[in-house]
Amino acid sequence: MTALYATQPTPELPSDAEFELLLDAFLSRYRKNTRDCYERDIRMFCGWLTEMGLHPFAIRRRTVEAYVRHMIDDRGNLARSVNRRLIALRMFYEFAIDDDYILKNPCRNVRLAKPKLDLTKKLSLTREEFQRFMRAAYDSNATEYAMCTLMGYLGMRVTEVCELTVPDVLHYSKGHRVVQFVGKGGDAFVLPQPPVVMRSLDALIDELGRDYKGPLFLRRDGSQMTRRSADRVVKRLAKKAAIADMIVSPHTLRHSAIVNAISAGIPLRDVQIMARHRDISTTIRVYDRGRFDLDTHATHGLAAYLGAVG
Template sequence: MSDITAPETARSSIADEAAREFLGRYRGGTRTLYTADLRIFFEWCETQGVDPLAIRRTHLERFRTYLEDDRGNGPRSVRRRLQTLRTFYRLAVADERIHRDPTVMLRLPKHEPFSADIAWLDRFQVGALLRTAAAESPAHHALVALMCMLGLRVTEACNVRIEDFAEDQLGYRVLSVVGKGGKSALMPVPVPLLRILEQARGDRLDGPLVLRRDGRQQDRNGAYAWVKILCRKAALPENIHPHSLRHSAVTAVIDSGADLREAQEFARHADPGMTVHYFRRGGNLDRHAAHVAARVFASAA
């Protein structure tokens, strides 16, 4: 397998081929994560002297212990790596490479993230961040605004090009975005955001929108550094990172009255459960559904 370089002793070439076909279904960051997960697992199989396609559930239970004890992975990381293997083996069964899925009845670690575990910003904190970014440069302002106002992922924001903007038949300014898995979406560009992006564009007619000081396109690592510096200048929490702004955007959308389906469309999530995970209300009891239930039944009593 081209992406996994563990030595071939116990595993078969069929396992390598199965891994290549599995990874070929994904792109970008997802493929990078899955490649790392399979590499770790294949290397562990080598140490155990077992072919990955001859694995049994008991082997996977031992692999889970290896991840927890030897590699020191937390519940969230262990669960994600095992979920990668679950998807890999389901495809292997579908492709008739194996006859039985060894991940059936495999126990996954429980991971229930609390709101306090996920960094995000409220509307006033986002406002402070936007003001700080505007004072830094038009490029800083545009990057932060794309993530806050459109909920773009950091890589999506960095990859925005001037040519990606257009005008639809009704006169709306729209932005074509290519997201995870190569999925494209057309998003409206509200006037406040458009003004910010026009400043970042300047007189240019094409090319990347968000440029570094050396004139090159900003990348993921540089965006993380920018957000860290801006948060420090704005006296915001130190644990804020670009993806925190996506959580903040989804929360703002729902808090402003959008229902879950609208928020899901905004975030471009395939699963509404992921949108719920992104919603960080922070214990706002004023909008708790208990008020609705009490009002409905009290009026009928």
């Protein structure tokens, strides 16, 4: 492989305009939220290279490794953010290889940062906190209650919820009323609606009007709900529910759905399917280990089995 590269001429560096066209072509393959994230990540890297007088297509692996150290040491970025940016760069360089702009991907053998999982950090609402939160949402209005039931009972992501239209929640499949939506990665998903979710959605649709077919969740000015608006709603409801020992966000509700499903005794494989994790290790590593549930800890059962002297 090395000999093959040695016989190939090094491609000429593209002009700024040609580089922008390539970047636009790469970003156009993704949905808006992913596209925006990848563009920020790539442009941040390019800005760092510009300060060093380097072109993105004239670097080697050691430059990317220096950038990783810069993100961790100088910017104080968490491992999750570092890895997301590194993955975005890796895919962009693979795209550039396909178009013959570079011969090798400088990110290919760069090691991902190792995340540190703090098992003492509270990730989700307890059952009692969740019930208080949902009572606050119910007392607020139909829009906020229905939005929170989708995240808190179905584990949907805030972006997925904000993009729903009325027809998306009125489908039927195998005897169940379901929610149909496009999730992370552009994959289509179908989730059944438990009665509590169905009732909340029906109450909202009744307010919107049965002939209405537009966005399901609207802000007070009549425009479509955004993830920022949803975040403000969730934080306001958490304050109303007197949840003060953690910062509650829309993703906290998704965490809560998954963690409480595990606490309810639902098999991990079924929880993985509900959470739509590609790998069950994600369900175990982040959510099961992060429950911080001392009531069901294995030490209780072990102590009962072994017995005691005193």
